Amino acid sequence: MTGSRLRHAPAAAYLVAVLVFIYLPVVILVLFSFQDGILPVPPFQGPSLQWYAKMFSNSRLLDALGNSIAVAVLSSLAATVLGFLAAYGLARHRMRLGGPARFFLMAPIMVSYLIIGMGLLITFNLAGIGKSLVAVGLGHTIINLPLCFAILFSQFGEHHRRIDSAAHDLGASDLQTMIRVTAPMMRPTLFAAFCLSATLSWDEFIIAFLLSRFDVTLPVIIFEMLRAGLTPEVNAAGTMVFAISMSTVLIAASVMLFRRGGK
């Protein structure tokens, strides 16, 4: 037994090293948000909630929190609906340009956010759409659409197709089938796609930074605060961003797992 433990020791050490590498910065960020002092650097003094109090009285930060939620929810909703419609169409109907259509739907995944952001900035300028939260939301819809499409498209299998066929056979029109059968059947996947894109939108900085002006999202505010100097208040804001994305991911994951268990 000791022998086998010894044999697994390097693997275990490697695992621990990787986890430390990934999570240590986050742990330090969170830890120093409770700092009882004016600098988020060691030694740790505290704990104290004073920076959270300061953060929640920062009206600009709270506005940004609301903006971030609105952009994340609305852009993810748009991306999920559009992704579902595209996946439904391409999975259900064999069409001549189906392959290229799938490629162009997925392609934005490979383009850097910086390029997309710059492209949108120029295009919106030409179209007379000013920098605003709407522009940011459109940008986020664009980056999340390929993801939602990919997740949903992968769920449309032969079995699903026959379930749709059964609905048609029993007298349902295409629209009735989609509303009463396909979409409800895909609900867990739709929810997961929504959560995932909400998380990405919530964290996204480059596009939000390039396309917003007066009303900004949380990552942009945090960036501004960082430029003004390090304070534990930035840590507190970062902790909040992290906590909210983690909970969203956990909810999405548990919905997916619960669904598998239910089957």
Add this chain to the structure above:
Amino acid sequence: MTEPLVELRAVRKAYGDVIAVDNVSLSIERGKFLVLLGPSGSGKTTLLSILGGFTAPTSGQVHIAGEDVTFVPPARRPTVTVFQDYALFPHMTVHDNVAFGLVMRRVARAERRRRVEQALGVVGLEGFGKRRVHQLSGGQRQRVALARAIVVEPDVLLLDEPLGALDLKIRQQMQEELVHLQRELGTTFVHVTHDQDEALNVGDAIAVMNQGRIEDYGPPERVYLRPASLFAATFMGDSNILSGTATADEGNNVRVDTPLGPVVVARRSEGDAQANGAKVHVSIRPEHIRIGPAQGDGVLSLGEATLTDVVFQGAHRRCHARSHGGQVELILRLPPEQVVAVGDTVPIRARAADLVLLND
């Protein structure tokens, strides 16, 4: 003369170079239980899909209840399909699954509830309405799929290997139930399967399919006892096939030289004359070969055979034997009381009437 309920006229379906259904014409009378029997790739599922409206034929026509429905979508045909994987709606209760077709037909709520309960009763699932699909066993899901189909009272119920996913025991039970259900409802059933026992258990009529064509179509007894083609003879149960040459035409009979000696076999039909020297086959079912010397009218001697394998199977003894210097391998199904052993060399015989002449 009553008009057939379903009529396929020269239906053909090609996928590129692959011909799935090759010029099939078929009439099905109202109230029949038809089985489409064939190996995988024989086109039986494609044919069912053409009947259900999920696949458009490349050419030919489909008529149901006197109407040309060749290009009518599934929703507007008087057919309902029960899919192999049941295709139940996983997010709905059993009641909502069964009610779906009625909701689409705008049947009023009270009437709907009554008919759903009735349909669930017919398939033996009273009180299961509130259950969810994932709480049901395979057999129960099968019943829900049936209830969902029969509740809309289709003219034709199409069943695509509906029992394929079930255990042998439940499968046999469901076969009996399907037969009862069909008699009770009087609905025309078209049932696809690759299992010849299932075909015999449920069908009033069997269509044997091979390579996109119907090779034989008729009542189960006829198809089993007088198969129309070599393929039908071998696919529907075990058969001993003796290949030979037609040597003489004797009125309604043909004399055939087989490795087991000359035999005289009834011709299939008047027009089916065999030229002298034509290559033909004679099929004999294993249970039609008997041990003992040939005596009496219409009994043919098949020479001697040496038993190479004997398995007692309860209802009969299944034997393998070699004959004609070991060149011909035979399967026999002897009565259980007939005690034989491996290595026995015995005279064998068969009634001429049990022999079936088949073209090459």
